[in-house]
Amino acid sequence: MSCKLISLLLLPLLILTILSEADKALASDKKPQVSDRNMTSLAPAEEGKATLKGRKQTSGCNLFQGKWVFNASYPFYDSSTCPFIGGEFDCLKFGRPDKQFLKYSWQPDSCTIPRFDGEAFLNEWRGKRVMFVGDSLSVNMWESLGCMIHASVPGIATNFLRRTPLSSLTFQEYGVTLYLYRTPYLVDISKEKVGNVLNLGTIESGAGVWKDVDILVFNSWHWWVHKGVKSQGWDFIRNGTSLIRDMNRLDAFNLGLTTWAQWVDQNIDTSQTRVFFQGISPTHYVGKEWNEPKKNCNGQMQPLTGSTYPGGSLPAASIVSRVLSSMKTPVYLLDITTLSQLRKDAHPSTYGGNGKTDCSHWCLPGLPDTWNQLLYAALSM
Numbered sequence: 001m002s003c004k005l006i007s008l009l010l011l012p013l014l015i016l017t018i019l020s021e022a023d024k025a026l027a028s029d030k031k032p033q034v035s036d037r038n039m040t041s042l043a044p045a046e047e048g049k050a051t052l053k054g055r056k057q058t059s060g061c062n063l064f065q066g067k068w069v070f071n072a073s074y075p076f077y078d079s080s081t082c083p084f085i086g087g088e089f090d091c092l093k094f095g096r097p098d099k100q101f102l103k104y105s106w107q108p109d110s111c112t113i114p115r116f117d118g119e120a121f122l123n124e125w126r127g128k129r130v131m132f133v134g135d136s137l138s139v140n141m142w143e144s145l146g147c148m149i150h151a152s153v154p155g156i157a158t159n160f161l162r163r164t165p166l167s168s169l170t171f172q173e174y175g176v177t178l179y180l181y182r183t184p185y186l187v188d189i190s191k192e193k194v195g196n197v198l199n200l201g202t203i204e205s206g207a208g209v210w211k212d213v214d215i216l217v218f219n220s221w222h223w224w225v226h227k228g229v230k231s232q233g234w235d236f237i238r239n240g241t242s243l244i245r246d247m248n249r250l251d252a253f254n255l256g257l258t259t260w261a262q263w264v265d266q267n268i269d270t271s272q273t274r275v276f277f278q279g280i281s282p283t284h285y286v287g288k289e290w291n292e293p294k295k296n297c298n299g300q301m302q303p304l305t306g307s308t309y310p311g312g313s314l315p316a317a318s319i320v321s322r323v324l325s326s327m328k329t330p331v332y333l334l335d336i337t338t339l340s341q342l343r344k345d346a347h348p349s350t351y352g353g354n355g356k357t358d359c360s361h362w363c364l365p366g367l368p369d370t371w372n373q374l375l376y377a378a379l380s381m
């Protein structure tokens with residue numbers, strides 16, 4: 001084989017390696033290079049229009065407004081007996097000494113979340129496919145759901161394949177597969193003469209795989225704030241026909257998400273597929289947000305009390321609401337931003353196994369288990 005051919009074959013692999021390196025950089029960032037807030041003059045979206053769509057389906061109860069309460073029956077599983085947890089989320093394995101963070105359950109103000117029953121889930125969705133599409137926060141949620149189901153059906157047979165971009169976890173007796181499709185921006189990155197180009201207007205690379213899945217859970221945001229060619233994974237942005245070096249990242253996210261929305265509207269048959277958007281997952285690098293200006297998530301052992309986050313809402317979450325409300329496809333927003341903002345205690349912090357401080361991802365067991373309980377609730381209510 002000629003060198004040229006080999007390098008052609010290796011190119012996609014290389015790009016994927018670069019991408020996953022950049023995802024690691026997310027964990028190692030001391031601070032997000034761009035603050036999550038105050039980045040833009042974008043007016044806040046009409047509040048909660050898209051969540052209302054969700055609320056209607058859940059008979060008047062807003063699942064996402066409530067508080068954290070101590071619950072001795074938590075967590076759902078033991079990290080050492082779940083074979084699907086990637087190193088970076090296995091905080092107990094890497095020596096996290098406090099365990100209280102495992103023992104909080106989310107209590108909505110106006111209803112109770114149904115008890116998670118993995119076997120009922122498998123029976124209900126027998127022969128079906130569930131897919132998480134997005135960045136490492138999708139990985140977090142995908143692994144969590146796998147562990148929750150695995151723990152509720154003792155001895156269940158599984159087939160687990162970790163690949164890039166598509167990983168899968170199959171519960172064989174039920175024919176249920178949980179997929180993970182890794183694509184941090186949802187829109188395409190193409191390798192071109194000028195370098196890697198982030199295409200705000202096209203979704204082709206993974207889209208064929210997403211069609212015909214029974215439950216789709218999309219997520220994207222964290223990578224849009226990465227800066228520097230190495231950690232962002234691209235050299236140029238293509239906006240319409242123009243190729244540019246950079247632009248306001250919230251504007252870029254808005255354009256990319258709008259492309260995603262159009263793709264969903266054109267390609268998803270809602271009689272076959274339920275579509276969810278995993279809301280914006282917050283970070284806790286800036287203690288000022290919760291009135292501890294000298295701190296970040298390190299050493300945090302308790303959630304914030306109450307139902308509101310002192311640091312306020314995230315502009316990216318407004319963009320998500322606005323884009324979802326402009327769609328003709330009903331997309332259920334898993335509106336996990338505020339409830340997650342209250343969980344400054346739930347990040348790997350220094351227990352992610354790589355010596356860095358990670359205030360972006362979440363320990364497993366932990367907060368993503370609640371996201372999945374809410375997904376389960378939304379599917380069954």
Ligand SMILES: *[C@@H]1O[C@H](CO)[C@@H](O)[C@H](O)[C@H]1NC(C)=O
Nearest residue numbers: 035037038039288289311312
């Ligand atoms: C955001 O901007 C407003 C108005 O300029 C300011 O009062 C507020 O302190 C800023 N918030 C943060 C978190 O920087």
Ligand SMILES: *[C@@H]1O[C@H](CO)[C@@H](O)[C@H](O)[C@H]1NC(C)=O
Nearest residue numbers: 069070071073074105115116
């Ligand atoms: C604790 O969690 C379990 C399982 O989800 C639930 O059935 C129970 O009602 C919760 N208890 C409290 C006090 O919230």
Ligand SMILES: *[C@@H]1O[C@H](CO)[C@@H](O)[C@H](O)[C@H]1NC(C)=O
Nearest residue numbers: 239240242244246247248255
């Ligand atoms: C990107 O394209 C949009 C829509 O065509 C346009 O409104 C915007 O000004 C462009 N932004 C940049 C930075 O090129």
